[in-house]
Amino acid sequence: MASEHAVQVLTAFGHPASLCGVSRHNEVTMTPDQQKIVDFITEKNKTKFYFKDFLDIFPEKGPREVKKILTSMVQCEVMEFWSSGSTTMYGLKGAGKQSQAEGEG
Numbered sequence: 001m002a003s004e005h006a007v008q009v010l011t012a013f014g015h016p017a018s019l020c021g022v023s024r025h026n027e028v029t030m031t032p033d034q035q036k037i038v039d040f041i042t043e044k045n046k047t048k049f050y051f052k053d054f055l056d057i058f059p060e061k062g063p064r065e066v067k068k069i070l071t072s073m074v075q076c077e078v079m080e081f082w083s084s085g086s087t088t089m090y091g092l093k094g095a096g097k098q099s100q101a102e103g104e105g
Helices: 032-043 051-055 062-076 096-103
Strands: 007-011 027-030 080-085 087-094
Touching: 007 087, 007 096, 051 062, 051 080, 051 087, 062 080
Parallel strands: none
Antiparallel strands: 007 027, 080 087
């Protein structure tokens, strides 16, 4: 069940309500912190971000708290990991040249 503070963002694709919050209209809802991350990503002119980039968004939170927010977004398939082999980055699911080349976007 979605919380009172959740923000509607994307159409759900069967995501568990315990991870993402799904409204009665089958739309994924996000917490204000999750929405802040989506807003940050969509304002930038790039699709992949280092973990440290997200720490700047939440100066009042510790790295562990920020990691939990990002992990929940990966689990409900709003974001995804991307690896170059030596570095792991985050991005919105389906965004960027890599996903388009793989037929995901």
